[in-house]
Amino acid sequence: MESIERLAEMFIRFPGIGPRQARRFVYFVMRQDAGWIDAFIRELTQLRAATTQCTACRRRFMGATKAERTCPTCADTSRSNETLMIVEKEVDFETVEKSRAYSGRYFILGGTISPLEEDRAEPMVHALCARIEAMTQAGLSEVVLALSATSEGDDTAEYLHQRISPLAQKHPFALTMLGRGLSTGSEIEYADTKTLKDALSRRTKLD
Amino acid sequence: MESIERLAEMFIRFPGIGPRQARRFVYFVMRQDAGWIDAFIRELTQLRAATTQCTACRRRFMGATKAERTCPTCADTSRSNETLMIVEKEVDFETVEKSRAYSGRYFILGGTISPLEEDRAEPMVHALCARIEAMTQAGLSEVVLALSATSEGDDTAEYLHQRISPLAQKHPFALTMLGRGLSTGSEIEYADTKTLKDALSRRTKLD
């Protein structure tokens, strides 16, 4: 029985998976024939082998050769070096890219930073600061915090603000965050006070 | 049976009520004793009698005397005359008031304006324009469209923009709309393209 439990514990760590579904996953795996499990393990192994972390934006990406350790986005010389957008994770990067609203550079944190775990985040913050320093020599004029409007995102933004501010003053560059206000589908009747205040303080002029 | 159907049809018009629940409402009413229904009718009658539409903001409110036909909010001399906020309905007004983020004047449209029903909205738009004209003499400097970030809200905003623009140029005053961007709880991963673009184009500087 232990083996079932151990694998279920690992599936619980997958995003959005609770104990019940984790268990169903284990049974699903147990029902597959050996060939399927072998193929699954093979793909995992390949993914593990082929996943490179970009030395510039820290994004995990596939298909790097030994020589190149930067991802296609960082290697793309047509992108602007004036802006650096800080996002939490790879799917956030994908969502922003799909919107075609941004053509600058990225940095992927790999997770939010909670006030209690700032120590643990130190290597990542260190890498971020090094990246910023490097970009200031390539014409960086703005760092955008593109974090979710959640308490986790806000904690992370606050901490990064504190850490990046000295650099922003030294070089200098602008430190910004994504605009807050009504998002698509927001109804005034159900809007929370924070959103209403943001929407009011950032109202837009119509010509 | 006809009476049941007719009352069910009326309940269907209540906000958020479908045919099934409308029918349950009718049965609910049928199960009440005569005293309850009498009390219900009495309250409806009183509400109808005591409801006054404010001549200034067109909001329905209670407890006006014959002499005063303006609501307490419009009568409040401590509020600013520099801003007029246009909202769709009474509950939107209540939500904004609860946020304590606004201390100017209001105008309640009484509904959204769909492109097909602009004629029907004419009396309301006429009243709005008269209200704006009157306020320009009291120091109006800005009209804010505080409409939901929905297609109905956007249609309404577009139509009002078109109608108010000439006044804005003549007097002049600023015509604005609530800011768009990430609202409380928005996650980058799930953000739609429109919201991301808005959030990017209205990014805020951190000091």
Next chain:
Amino acid sequence: MESIERLAEMFIRFPGIGPRQARRFVYFVMRQDAGWIDAFIRELTQLRAATTQCTACRRRFMGATKAERTCPTCADTSRSNETLMIVEKEVDFETVEKSRAYSGRYFILGGTISPLEEDRAEPMVHALCARIEAMTQAGLSEVVLALSATSEGDDTAEYLHQRISPLAQKHPFALTMLGRGLSTGSEIEYADTKTLKDALSRRTKLD
């Protein structure tokens, strides 16, 4: 403001309506023109006037004349007098009728009976017993408790069982309840223990 609160309190009693929607209902009513409210009050008044409680099944129905005080279902001589089905409320009666699975008689309780409110239910139970007594003379052979499989339904069934049992032994007739087991859509994986036990103890023979 009091009038708004009082009407909101009445709307809260409507099935499925919480404080927020109750308030939206009041504003909805306030926004209607006088003609609509008059029509609404007229329908409510007519419903109140035309609603008769059937003397046999206690169901509220419409369109009775002074002379006839029994509903069309009770007056229908083609229906069987052998079975009496006890349901909680009018919509339950409608659902059973729509299923075309039953052609006997009905009794509508008008609500569930909680252990703490058995005294309050006494007049209704009294009427039920009188109805059963009357039907035993017309050939009654079974009384079916058609109550929801919820704790409220179970409490009600238990109390009625206790009250009807003496009559069932005296006349006699069978006292039954609706069968329990897997309902449409039930999946074994998610079935609760009670349902599984019911389904197991009432398994059906396939020929």
Next chain:
Amino acid sequence: MESIERLAEMFIRFPGIGPRQARRFVYFVMRQDAGWIDAFIRELTQLRAATTQCTACRRRFMGATKAERTCPTCADTSRSNETLMIVEKEVDFETVEKSRAYSGRYFILGGTISPLEEDRAEPMVHALCARIEAMTQAGLSEVVLALSATSEGDDTAEYLHQRISPLAQKHPFALTMLGRGLSTGSEIEYADTKTLKDALSRRTKLD
């Protein structure tokens, strides 16, 4: 990119996982350090190695030795050999066991049988018939179809009924299915016609 797609395709086959979450799973795996992926692969490999399919009930279970190929439940001599319960999958077996409502034997189908895929199910049906034949010599008196009350479950039941009937007549033993009716939480008002008919035709006598 291909490797990401291929692994996402595999995750889509996991129960309850859509394309979007499958992709999040891949990124989740990419973000894990090599040690975690290695541990995950190790657990999968061990599960694959240690999973035995019981020769009697076809259930996947863990921890068999070379000598014993029957699961603990089939090996348990205290369980009754009079009843064989046919369930769709391992988690259904677990749910029934947890209910403590059954103490006979099991057979796990490994999936539902759709009308279009009956050929594919032939080896499994063959094993089932062999199992039934074997059990008739050990005193089998009843085979219970414990399938979900869904269209997939009903299709499977119908097909198995057809295949098992000849055996049931030959030996003989009873062929049954789980009882249908109101399940825990079913309300009369919202009950579908099928459930109401089942509940009516299987009503239970109260003593």
